[in-house]
Structures are given as structure tokens and as C-alpha cells.
Amino acid sequence: MTTMKDIATATGVSISTVSLVLNGRDAGRVNRLTAAQVRDTAQRLGYISNPLARSLRTGRTRILGFVSEHIATTPFAGGIILGAQEAAIALGYMLLTVNADNQRAEADSIAMLARYGVDGVLYAKMSNQYTDVPQALVDYPLVLVDATDKQGRFSSIEPDEFTIGLDATARLIAAGCRRIAYIGAPDTTFAQHGRFAGYRQALDNGNIQFDDRLVVNVDDDETALRAVSDLFDREHPDGFFCFNDARAWYVYECAARRGLIIGKDVSVIGVDNHQIFAQTLIPRLTTVELPHYEMGYWATMKLVSLIEGGVPDTLVMPQTTTPLPPLDATVPAQIHCALIEKASVRA
Template sequence: MTTMKEIAERTGVSISTVSLVLNNRDVGRVKPTVAKKVRKTAETLGYKPNPLARSLRTSKTRILGFVSDEIATTPYAGRLILGAQDAARSLGYMLLTVNTNGDAELEDHEISTLRQYGVDGFIYARMFNQRTTLPEGVKPLPTVLLDGSDADGRAPSIVPDEESIGYDATRHLIRAGCRSIAYIGANDRTYAADTGRRAGYRRALQEAGRRFDPGLEVGTTFNQPALDVVERLFDERHPDGFFCFNDARAWYVYEAAARRGLVVARDVSVVGVDNHRIFAETLAPRLTTVDLPHYEMGYWSTLKLVSLIEHRSLGGLPLPETRSPIPPLDGNAARIHCTLIDKESVRR
């Protein structure tokens, strides 16, 4: 088994320098050319760190706990977890993921189990950008809140910039020439996502000199009640542009338009949110949508957590190429701008 001493001898540097590089603590301490040489030598010699020895030496396991309520059962959650895992792997950490299905008793049990495994910190993930009170079990350890904000204002958090979603989507419809733009929102107004997107929708209308019409802003759930709401909107208000809370709600706009002999992208324009693989890619014409940067949020949450655990800045680390830029790590409340993907459902 290759040791740090062998790598140090081969590269002509000290063992402490090798340790800094192989533990990803070299930024600002070791010249980049030296660090590159150390990593190349370690790779050539087949160096493998001993996690048990390291945990005994540092009292750190380099294991992170990822706790979610419903997130692990949703179609897009894989991107959240993948982003967190990729960042953890790049920093020499392992991610353990548990899902609680919103059961408080199960959540307490899973958090307790993760602490028995000696996790160094927690990523606590929520659904739909909720204002959240952290469970007591995570509070003794560094914790980052993913897709939610801490009601107590203590834990760092990252959420989508919800208002910019509504603003960008509505501006896109305005530029396409839509004269009467409706918002198909969520029925549950407690979601920060819905509140922010409504605000962005209204701001875009105001900036364009459009009068806000409360009758064009509706909230709905799913299935037949949702279709009924959208059909009434068509018949009573005759909008030619639709900004939808998510891609699933855009489905009802497509169906209601078809029932009236209207063609999406010719007679009405539609923008959704999520870039949901099923809806955004299978609807015809393909749905223009705002991509929620789940991978980027997951990646940021791990970087932020490790910076808390190791009491150091990770600002100099290279970042992966992503659709939305990963925000800086400074500050405790990050908002990530979401990218609008122009496909075929908006009139040219």
C-alpha cells in the first residue's frame, strides 16, 4: 500500500504538503504546480487513503447525512442527490441518504441512526421551498438547509430565486406578443415558491405597463378540479399567454386549448416550471419551461456544509459546468437564478 511518505519522497516535498493536497486543503497553501504534481504522483502510485485511520486521527468520519422528507420519492430529486454526491466525492466525503416521507417520528429515528454512524454534518432537504424549523437532532452538528429557509435564521440555506422565475417566464410571454397573460398557480399559498412566482409575474406585468387583472391569476390542485379551473379561465377571460406554476399544470392548458380547437404556439403560448422530463419532453409542441437547478443546489449544499465542518473557505475550488451558475459560498442565504429553456410552446 502506497503511503504519503513514498509520495513525498517521489515528488521531493514534505509529508505535510502531501497531506494538505490529498486532503483537499491545498488551496492558498500549496503552489498549484506542486499540488498538481503530488496528485499525479499519487494517482500513478495507486494511493488510496485509509478512511478508518483518518477518522481516528481527526475525529472526523468524512461522512455526510442527507435527510429528506418527500424529496427522494419525486421524479427530479435524483438531481439534488447527484449534485450533493458529486460535490462530496470531489472533496473526499461520502453521502448517506435517508427519506422520511414526512413522518416526524421516523425522521427522528433516521437522524439518530446517522449520528450513530458518526456523520460530520447534515444536509436537510425539503419540498417546494418551505419555511422550516430544523429538527433538534441535527442542531448539534453543522447543517445546511436545501430547498427551504430556516425559520430560526440559523442554518445556511439555498433556494431557487422564485421571483425571478415568475418574472423571466412572464417577460418571455410579453416579448412573444401575448396581450392577456394568466398565471396558473398552486392552490396552497403557503409555498414560498408560489408566493415568489406570483410576485415575479406581477412585477413583469407592471414593468411592461400592463394592468394586473386578479381574474387572470388562479390557484388549483390537480385532476378534474384543475382542468375545470383552466377551462373556466379560457371561456371567461380568453388569455393568449399562460405562465404555469409547474409543468404538470401546463398539461391542463394544453388539454383545454385542444378542446376548443386552439393550437399551442399559434393561438396560445405556454411556459411551465421544472423542466420535468415527462411533461417538458413529451408534450407537443415541446413545452418551454424554467429549469429548476436541483443539481446545482445539491452541489452548493455539500460545498457549504464541508466549509462549515472544516472551518475554511472552498471558494477556490473548480466547479462543474452547469446550466445555472452555482452561487458563491459566502453568506448564509443563497438564491440561485433559474434558466428559462425556450422550446416550442411560445409563439414566435
């Protein structure tokens, strides 16, 4: 195994100089050319750092905790964990993920992360929401994912719910729709308010008068299908913006029962790019993709910046569907969500 002494001998410098360079503490202390030579030699000789020794020396484990609620077991939201993992690896950290579906499980999971000595924690929720941060986490560097701390104490990242409604409705208007229905969710749903506000703003921008008779807010059950069916017969919409892809299925079902063709007689846009609904409905559903991967990646970069006082300038950013916000964005940071064109909107 190659040691720092081997690298020092090969480059003709002291072991302390090699240590400064390989531990990233050479700025202002070691000549740049010398530092580059040390790194090149370390790579050529196959040097591998010892994480345990480094943690004892620095007081850091380079382990990040990820506390999730249902996310680890929900396929279409798993991109959050993937983004967090890839960012952690790029930054030289390991991600330890735990799934907590109730308060007791959450408390046990946080206690386990503490025993591993994590340097910081990502705290993620399903379906963008305000949340109370567990007291056991308040002293850690902490970033919330798809959630916002009710007391505004911690950095967080969430989808830009307003522009979801704005972009989707504007796309329907551009397709020639004038009686655009909104199939929403109960008002207790956090994202409902932003998406509905975006819907109304797009109508206003398109000089289309808002009509509350074109709005139905429903749960995911049989009464929802009846409500959408009544809307079809009562108001005859030519476009539908749906709170999510699951609600778009009700529109497809009602259109089929009336002999209407999606993408021709009526246009439909959902939200989620859910791998079941968006990929199996025929014609394929035009939808707004939630930035799960992007939220996980950004949150990890933000967390490491809190731990280390910044992220390396040499970090290679991934190719993402939508741009990441700056790390100094106001709380909560918001990510614009991409509209994925398929076939459910009139050409």
C-alpha cells in the same frame, strides 16, 4: 500497498513531511516545490489514503449525511442528490442518504447518521418551504436544501421564485401576449407568493394593467380543469404562465377542446421541466427549470466550507444550467432558474 514511508524514501524527505502534505496541512510548513514533489510521487506510486486511520487521527469521518423528504423517490427532484453526491466526491467526502417521510422515520434516520459519525448534514425538503429543523440536528454543521429554517439559524439554498414569475411572464410579453393569465397554486404554497409577485412585476414592467380576473389558483384535481376552462371562455387569454408543468396540462386540454393551437393561438409557459409533462406534451412545453442539481452541489460545498473553514481553490466547478451563488450569499441563498425554450410560445 504504497505507504508514507515509501514516499518519504523516494523523495528524500521525512515521513512527517509526507504526512503534512498528504493530509493538506503543508501550507506555511513545507516548501511548495517539496510539497509538489511529494504529491507527484504519491500519485506515481499509487498511494491511497486510509480513511479510517485519518478519521481516528483527525476526529472526522469525511462522511456527510443527507436527510430527504420524498426527494430520493421523486425522479425529477433526484438531481438534488446527484449534485450533492458529485460535489461530495470532488471534495473527498462520502454522502450517506436517508429518506424520511414522517417524523418517526426522520428521527430514526438522524439517529443512524449519528452512529456513523457524520461530519455534517444536508436537510432537504420537497417544494421550497419554511421548516422546523429537528432538534437532533442543531449541533451539526447544517445546510438546508430547497427549504429555509423558520428561525433563520442555518444556511440554506432555494430557487429564486420571484425571477421565475418575472422571466416567464416577460417572455410571454415579448411574444406579443397582452392578456396573460396566471394559473397558480393555493396561497399556502410557499413558491406561489414569489412566482405571483414576479408575474405582477413583469406586467408592470410591460405597461400591462394587472387584471385579477385572469388569475385562478387551483389544486391538482378535476375542479382545476373546470376553473381553467371557465377562464378560457370568460376572459380569452392569449398567454398563460402556469405555476408548474402539471397545471400547464390543463391549458393544453382546454385549448384542444376549443380547436386552439398551442404556440400559435395561445402561448404557455410552465415551471419544473418535469420529465413527463415537459417532454411529452405536443408541442413541447417551454418551461422554467428548477435548479435541483445546482442546489445539491452548492449546499454540499457550503456544508464542507462550514466543516473545514473553506473549500479548496483547486475545486473544478461543474458545468451547470445556471450560475451558482457565492458561498457567502445572504440567507437564504437563491439560484436563478433557467427558462428552457421549446415550442409552446409564439415565435
